[in-house]
Amino acid sequence: MAARTGGGGSLQVKVVLLGEGCVGKTSIVLRYVQNQFNDKHIQTLQASFLQKNLTINRRRLCLNIWDTAGQERYHALGPIYYRDSHAAIVVYDITDEDSFTKAKNWVRELRKMLGDSCVLVIVGNKSDLEKNKVIQEKDAQEYAASVGAKHFYTSAKQNKGIEEMFLDLSKRLLEKEGNNSNPSSTNPSSTRRPGGITVTDDSIRTDRPSGGGGGGGGGCCG
Amino acid sequence: MEVSEISFLRNKVVEPEVFVIEGKSFLEKMRHTSCFDLVRRIKAFINAFTEMEGKHNPDQFSSKLQGFLDEINLVIQDHSQWRDEDEVGIKKAMEALERYLLTRLYSTAFYLPTSTDAEDDESFYYRVRLLQFLQPDHLDLPKRKYNQIAFEMAAQEFSRLEEDLLKSPREKLACIINAVKIVINLLKYSTSDGGTGADDFLPYIIYLILLTSPKHIHSNLRYIRRFRRPTSMTSEEAYYLTQVESGVMFISTLDHTSLSITEEEFKRGMSEAEDKIKNGRDVPRRFSKEQGGWERLLVDLAATNPSFKERDEVLSPLQEEEKELDESKGPRLPTINDSIGFPQSENFEDEEEREGEEEEEEEEVKEMVDTATSDKMEGSSISRGQLLMATISDCLLPKLLQKKFEDMTVSELKELHNCYKTLGSRLEGLKEERPS
Numbered sequence: 301m302a303a304r305t306g307g308g309g310s311l312q313v314k315v316v317l318l319g320e321g322c323v324g325k326t327s328i329v330l331r332y333v334q335n336q337f338n339d340k341h342i343q344t345l346q347a348s349f350l351q352k353n354l355t356i357n358r359r360r361l362c363l364n365i366w367d368t369a370g371q372e373r374y375h376a377l378g379p380i381y382y383r384d385s386h387a388a389i390v391v392y393d394i395t396d397e398d399s400f401t402k403a404k405n406w407v408r409e410l411r412k413m414l415g416d417s418c419v420l421v422i423v424g425n426k427s428d429l430e431k432n433k434v435i436q437e438k439d440a441q442e443y444a445a446s447v448g449a450k451h452f453y454t455s456a457k458q459n460k461g462i463e464e465m466f467l468d469l470s471k472r473l474l475e476k477e478g479n480n481s482n483p484s485s486t487n488p489s490s491t492r493r494p495g496g497i498t499v500t501d502d503s504i505r506t507d508r509p510s511g512g513g514g515g516g517g518g519g520c521c522g
Numbered sequence: 523m524e525v526s527e528i529s530f531l532r533n534k535v536v537e538p539e540v541f542v543i544e545g546k547s548f549l550e551k552m553r554h555t556s557c558f559d560l561v562r563r564i565k566a567f568i569n570a571f572t573e574m575e576g577k578h579n580p581d582q583f584s585s586k587l588q589g590f591l592d593e594i595n596l597v598i599q600d601h602s603q604w605r606d607e608d609e610v611g612i613k614k615a616m617e618a619l620e621r622y623l624l625t626r627l628y629s630t631a632f633y634l635p636t637s638t639d640a641e642d643d644e645s646f647y648y649r650v651r652l653l654q655f656l657q658p659d660h661l662d663l664p665k666r667k668y669n670q671i672a673f674e675m676a677a678q679e680f681s682r683l684e685e686d687l688l689k690s691p692r693e694k695l696a697c698i699i700n701a702v703k704i705v706i707n708l709l710k711y712s713t714s715d716g717g718t719g720a721d722d723f724l725p726y727i728i729y730l731i732l733l734t735s736p737k738h739i740h741s742n743l744r745y746i747r748r749f750r751r752p753t754s755m756t757s758e759e760a761y762y763l764t765q766v767e768s769g770v771m772f773i774s775t776l777d778h779t780s781l782s783i784t785e786e787e788f789k790r791g792m793s794e795a796e797d798k799i800k801n802g803r804d805v806p807r808r809f810s811k812e813q814g815g816w817e818r819l820l821v822d823l824a825a826t827n828p829s830f831k832e833r834d835e836v837l838s839p840l841q842e843e844e845k846e847l848d849e850s851k852g853p854r855l856p857t858i859n860d861s862i863g864f865p866q867s868e869n870f871e872d873e874e875e876r877e878g879e880e881e882e883e884e885e886e887v888k889e890m891v892d893t894a895t896s897d898k899m900e901g902s903s904i905s906r907g908q909l910l911m912a913t914i915s916d917c918l919l920p921k922l923l924q925k926k927f928e929d930m931t932v933s934e935l936k937e938l939h940n941c942y943k944t945l946g947s948r949l950e951g952l953k954e955e956r957p958s
Contacts, residue, residue: 312757314757317720321721325719326718326719326720326721329719346706346709346710346718346723347718347719348718348719348720348722348723348724348761348765349757349758349761349762351757351758364757364758364761366720366757366761366764367719367720367721367723368720369720369721369723369724369725370720370721371721373772373776373779373780373781374724374768374772376771376775377768377771377772380764380767380768380771381764381768383764
């Protein structure tokens with residue numbers, strides 16, 4: 301499915317988030333969207349659906365991040381969520397071999413259903429627990445390459461690798477969509493990031509009122 | 523639970539009734555002579571769509587409607603009546619058109635005879651009744667995050683999906699989103715350990731579906747997928763719709779291995795329910811709109827209060843009225859509303875050669891506009907549910923939830939009595955406003 305351009309020329313993309321129960325996929329997204337890590341006593345959020353607006357090289361992008369339930373009992377429901385995804389982030393825990401096996405299952409299913417149309421990222425989370433690592437980097441990298449995915453290490457706890465991972469994902473999405481979206485005007489508060497790319501973190505809205513389609517397209521991600 | 527907490531639970535809940543009001547300006551614009559051709563096309567489409575009945579598969583119905591909406595979207599963008607409208611204005615017009623069309627085409631589009639909707643609904647409803655023995659624990663719902671009142675409130679919103687009064691896909695979707703929002707609000711309110719991801723969230727949705735025990739879940743979900751314009755759905759709405767779809771799928775396929783329950787316990791629960799159903803002793807749905815907890819709370823209380831003796835007299839006509847509306851197929855009969863100007867026949871000069879038809883058409887255009895504007899604007903502009911809800915959250919709940927009657931002080935009872943009086947007078951007022 302081609303990403304559509306929403307209100308204000310922002311490219312709407314659907315990113316599905318997969319991974320076993322305790323690998324920390326929700327923490328990664330919360331860290332990215334809200335810069336929060338749930339160590340303790342942080343304001344609670346509904347984090348199963350989150351949005352992030354970005355401007356990369358004057359092109360606006362809205363990531364609609366769909367979390368999925370990772371418990372084994374819900375595994376068969378996955379395909380309902382993959383439908384029409386533009387990108388998928390498959391997360392495993394570097395200290396848990398089983399979670400890596402499960403990640404491979406998801407990747408296989410995704411490729412089967414969506415072919416190569418989906419931008420794929422494999423994420424080894426909990427990189428702060430390096431000493432307990434059981435999945436070797438070489439294996440993970442090789443596996444990712446073999447399925448046409450990129451591999452990243454992240455630590456939601458230390459906020460490491462997350463920005464980079466999402467940035468790379470977004471850039472690949474924009475490349476894929478070619479010139480479908482309208483470039484927006486330069487935002488003066490843009491910051492330069494490594495790689496010469498201008499990235500602006502647009503309004504952060506996770507709590508957009510939208511009940512029942514009542515929103516009249518007022519939000520950036522309308 | 524305090525009043526503030528109750529209103530917190532209803533945060534971001536949008537009553538589907540607002541869509542009627544939103545669509546008014548579209549229908550008013552359609553009255554202009556420049557829209558005559560547009561109205562003609564819409565009517566021709568309605569006829570063509572109705573004639574497809576029984577002959578085409580669901581995908582064909584869906585693409586027929588979506589294709590027409592896309593077509594009209596282009597027409598409207600260049601039309602003089604919408605020239606000054608921005609993107610949002612066009613979007614609203616398209617929403618109004620979608621709502622109008624599907625309200626009109628409901629009897630054809632809902633429950634397509636060429637689909638398996640009816641069978642699937644029936645088998646799901648049977649299954650959900652078999653599974654009524656399941657408790658929050660079986661789905662690993664943490665007790666401290668479970669709240670009966672919140673769930674009943676959510677179930678009430680969810681079950682509105684099945685009201686025939688709400689006919690358009692957008693309204694039906696709104697019922698689902700509203701129910702989900704209440705669950706989200708509950709989780710926000712009761713979680714103190716960080717964000718709630720889908721791992722935590724999906725089991726609540728599954729439990730909500732079990733609690734609501736919908737009779738027509740497949741037909742409703744598919745109706746939304748087939749006829750809601752995909753570009754009108756936000757990603758967030760699509761996400762919650764998907765959550766509900768996956769919850770339905772989970773319930774349809776689950777066995778003891780997908781729950782925290784022993785095989786024996788699961789089998790026993792299922793066979794007991796099966797026996798009950800076989801012997802004609804229906805397994806009660808734990809929540810039902812008709813006599814469900816949320817409204818029942820109020821009715822039970824009212825029954826104990828002498829000042830509310832006449833409640834049946836007040837409530838019954840409202841219930842009857844709702845029933846009538848539920849039973850009526852297609853949009854309600856038009857209400858003649860002369861206060862809104864309608865083009866006179868001389869405005870349709872180009873139609874001279876078809877005079878007879880023209881008059882008929884004009885009537886139909888008028889009917890189209892009137893039907894759509896009057897639909898629900900009057901009879902149920904405040905539904906009984908809304909009224910009760912408002913009253914409960916205004917004044918009754920803190921008492922309901924914190925104390926039993928026996929434990930209340932005199933002043934608390936007095937206050938509660940005043941609440942009843944308020945409710946009584948609101949119902950009376952409502953009764954007087956209506957033609958009998």
